[in-house]
Amino acid sequence: MSETAIDYAAVFRALPALVALLTPELTYADVNDEFVRASGRPREELVGRYLFDVFPDNPNDPAATGSRNLRASLERVLATGERDTMALQRYDVESLERPGEWEERYWSPVNAAVEGPDGRVDLLLHRVEEVTELIRAHGEPAEGRTRVLEAELYMRARELQEVNERLRQAHAREREVALALQRAMLPAPRPVGNHRTAVRYRPATGALNVCGDWYDLIELPGDRIGVSVGDVVGHGLEAAGVMGQLRSALSAASRVAEGPAQALEVLDRYAHFVDGAESTTALTAVIDWDRGWITYSSAGHPPPALLRGDGTVEFLDRATDPPLDAHAEPTARPQATLGFTGGDTLVLYTDGLVERRRRDIDTGLAALAASLTRHRDAAPGALADAILRDLLPPQGVTDDTALVVVRL
Template identity: 45%
Template sequence: MSDSGGPDVTQELRLPWDEDPDDLYEHAPCGYLTTLPDGTIVKVNQTFLTWTGYKRGDLVGHRRFRDLLSSGGQIYYETHYAPLLRMQDEVHELAFDVVCADGRTLPTLVNSLLARGPEQEPRAIRTTLFDATERRGYEKELLFARKRAEDSERRIQVLQQVVADLAAAPTEAEVAEAVVRAPEAAFGAASSSIYLVDVERDTIVAVASTDPTTGNWDDMPRSSPRAVARVADRGDLHVVGSLTEAKQHFPDLAENMRRSGRNTVVLLPLTTGPADEQAGTETLGVLAFSFTGERRLSDAELRVVRLLGQQAGQALDRARLYDAARHREELATFLAETTRALDELHRLLPRSRILVDRVVPEIADWAAVRLSVGPTGVLEEKGGPAPDADLLAHALARVTTTGEAIFPAPDEKLGCAVLPLTARGRVLGTLSLRMAPEHLSVAGEHAFLVELADRSALALENSRLYEQERQIARTLQRSLLAGNMPGGDARFAVETYYQAAGQDLEIGGDWFDAFMINNDRLAVAVGDVVGRGIDAATTMGQLRSAIRALAGDEVGPAKLLEALDRFVDRVETARMATVAYAEIDLPTGDLTYACAGHLPPLLQEPAGSPEYLLQARSAALGSRAGDLRRTQTTRRLPAGSRLLLYTDGLIERRTRPIDKGFELLAREYARRRDAPLQGLTAALADTLVGRDNTDDVCLICLTLGTEERIERTIGADRMQIALLRADLRGWLVSHDVEPETRDAVLLACSEAVANAIEHGYRDDPFGTIDVAATVTADAVEVKVADHGTWRGPTTDVSRGRGLQLIRESMDQVLFDRTDGTTVTMRRAREAE
């Protein structure tokens, strides 16, 4: 009893701290471990042993704490647990999986405390472990619930993104791409496909799929019995939940489901209005998506599916309107660009080529332009194969006569549209186009093609008139140039070339002339009058006539230019004209020249490099600035020298310095030093200018004296044979070779060169052939040498019809195969 008379509580109630401490440690509701600083276990309680199934003797002194952890736990122990414990002396609630004696893992939460000695040296680690199995399960439930929430949120976001993409998609293709991806992201569908209704072709077109290998992935008529066509026709949603159901209602779908392993298929019509309001709605397509396993869609999901079909249908309707507007804009742009491209060229054939090149393959796979006026016939044709010739000829005749276009029906054999090219009230010709049948059947395409033909006709008629006027201008231009060049004199030969500006209808002021002052003195001149047109051409003729009138035995180039200065004082349009004038004393070979503001002549002597004659230069005619004195220079030229006079159109370009033009001319002139004179000036102009020149080009080349020995190098081109033959003929005539001998030498030389081209350079179009000829009092000897490879080491070059002609023409023929093939031919001259 207590002092107050009550019971003595201390005798009946035993407090917890009165229990045995060892028992409390051993059977605590958590595991205890004591380890050395290196992790070796030195003490463990029974609770930990019970949880893990280990025996005390297995752990104490034999195992380290880290050895009891899973592989991931051991890595975490080394990278996080141990460093933190050393730095902080304690760690709290670290999750580790402990591997039990039977191999199972025990989820735990670990708290550890590092005990240190008097010198702060680590002495022991005390660790408490709590069983986290239930907590881990709870966390998994939370994670699963979170995942479901995230999946729901993601589905909502996917649908929101689809709606946003549909709002931003301007074309049918982009709408289809946005819709076809939605079922997989929103509902977990295995695959989906989208089909669109083509009203004009009365078909249902497959446009997009996430798995084209499944299902009947092709176009179909709208009247097809297939599931997609039936849903498009009825406009209602179908969910096929099993293979059995598919066999009952959609046999084609059942076969697809069986082959692809799909168990559920949804067929969603894409409509312009709510699916439950059929009045005023239109089905524009069908979205089909499927699931591998059985998938039962809830009512809420079905509402979302129907909303997707409605949104997609409205987006398709908007995209079709946009596509139609864009197509009209593309056609208008094509017309504008085609008109601009045609206007950039002036010639008839290039314009017709540009027209056909733009049409094929952009709007047609075959096209042809024919004219019935001017240069009649087919101007240009591209693509293929061409339509039936008889049907096309009949259509062309009908369109040319009536002036009305023909647009055949898709089932007609003609298969192409034929449009009249009408300009200024008459049919110039026809434009024929083969296009896809669906385009030929659309009224909007008809209007576009008629507009294209009308614009093209006007452009072609303008180019035809331009060429007509250009030809008139060219004829007038050439009539104002010098007439026949002097010839028939063995002491010299003259070659000229004129090329008018490529895009100019006006007459130019460039000119050349050559004439005999007396029996032994030859004059050559090149000039350029400022400006273009009739005034420039008239002035050009006056200057040319004045030079002929002023030239004389005792005048010379300097005095002639002084006289021209006085002449231009009375002819204002001749002021600032440039002239290069030279006189050649044929018996001596003396060249006397002067340049009034003109480009320097270019001289090529038989030996050495080309040389520009830069002396005797002064200002243009009638110039009132600078030194007005006129000077001249004389130099003696050896036989075989060539003198080239030219106008600035040959070398001047806006895109390069004039020094570069001089360099190119000298190089090309040197490269042709052994080429025949005939065709030399044309070849120079073709190389340096081409055919798109913007300025007139005049050249005159003079070859002086009779060469004792003619040496020429030509390319392996049969076109060169005629030029060589003309050059060789003139040389033989100058040496008074008898006609019969001359003709025989020309025939044999031509055959030898032809054989070298055909056999020696059959695979080398860039080969060269050397021709050398000499004349003595007794005979003519010709050598033709190539460096090519003939048809084999055993080939007898002396066989063949060409060689037979050579042998019949010449008295002696020898062959040398040391380096290529050299044919040496000799013909005795006839006795006088």
């Protein structure tokens, strides 16, 4: 059978598992026949309706978490484009025959992204296996080893739910500690000389992903400032500790080094002796208003963007080298210089702003350039906020984002 002869709509309807297609707004776009049968809802009561209007949590159970867990999973898929397999969920459903009565149901969901030609998530595929009948068998008179195994499965499912909840609470606590640690180590927004700047930091959506990124702005002799950004490969509290050490070391090196390349060379040697610092990316630049120059050097970091007064955007990518501690021996790093004029804007950032899984980074860089051009007349703070609105999905992303804007 040729591919063009396959009726994919008929295949979708006939799938033996419960399958629904959801829009990014979490309304039902379509459901297959098995979903209609198992849910007990006719198709016209599903398609076009908001998922959690159709299936809210049981209001009689204050401990119900089904809708919260499902919403979090779907939002992760929207933000990352990655498939998310959920743990077994208890998610009660209101009886259609007896309104106000809720039936105890157990589901094993998998959520996946359906991307359009532009790489954006157009639909969410929500596949569910229902195991309610198997779980209900627990507590009935035992009928041989099958009942024993079913009861054991029930207990294991209950234990897994409890473990998942404890892990969720532990991750939430770690996130709070990690963010507090990062706030203590990153410099507070403040004026740098007489120059207009703005900094923004957006943490990752997951506790285990937070706290690998940093930024820094320092005053240098003459009408100069140093600006840097970096990204530690690890995540969580360990990455936050490494980040603090590297940021402080680069800040100190930048004050005495002859230029950005030499500052990165010092940081490179320092990173060799810091556990967890390998493969960290960093970029540092010196802005000299007396000469009208930007001098920069990059250790594997995404290129800064220079927004010209006429709205054109140039990426500073002529001094890029591997990340920290990539060389077996101390190695000289490249450095480049270019001129600027009053009214230009320099933008430094970490990869959480432009990189997405299954999307070429050039797509993210093009989106950044378009955003800069569109908002070129905005003040640094307003420009930073506009960039984040344009490039970060509202559900958040799985990597930190640091952003520095300097009006030249």
